[in-house]
Amino acid sequence: MASRGRHGGASAREDEPRLDEREEQQAPAPQGPVLPPLPPVDYEVFMQGLVQAMQTQAHTQAALQAQLEAQIYLDGSYERCTTGKS
Template identity: 60%
Template sequence: MASRGRHGGAPAREDEPRCEERAEQQAPAPQGPILPPPPPVDYGVFMQGLVQAMQTHAHTQAALQAQLEAQAQVPAQDHGGPSIMEKFKRMLPPSFKGESNPILAGSWMREILDGAYERCTAGKS
């Protein structure tokens, strides 16, 4: 079988660069300083660091879990009276339906403030 040549059928000479070599030669030069290659990775040191990080994470998780359990065991302090939310609900304020209309939201807010103002001034008379 005859060797395959270039466009005209003439075989490529040994001293001429091939197509792949010409593409490499025409590549633009990198901009900026040329950095040295990174140092080789010491996988033993890497694994030791990874194990240490995992142990630290486990200790932190255990401490957080213990803190959460301790907080759950402490009962909420009861001041002997109703909460602010309970007091607010007893006043039967107008409810807000979650409307996106700013006029409705504004009128609801005015009703809440007017009711609060009336309750504040009613006790002072």
């Protein structure tokens, strides 16, 4: 006997609503107050702020890298000065 993939032999289209219909029926109602739409975005201002933030980050990263390299250099110099002295 050929199986249709479901017990009982009935196809899904005959005895159940389609998956799309079930999802629409089960969608929860929104909770709480409905917020007003967001104001329009001025993309020129947004991009200027983004560029400024990226430049600030680049400068900060360069300063921290220079500080780290100087600290490593000074630590190495200190170790060379104190090695071998008792």
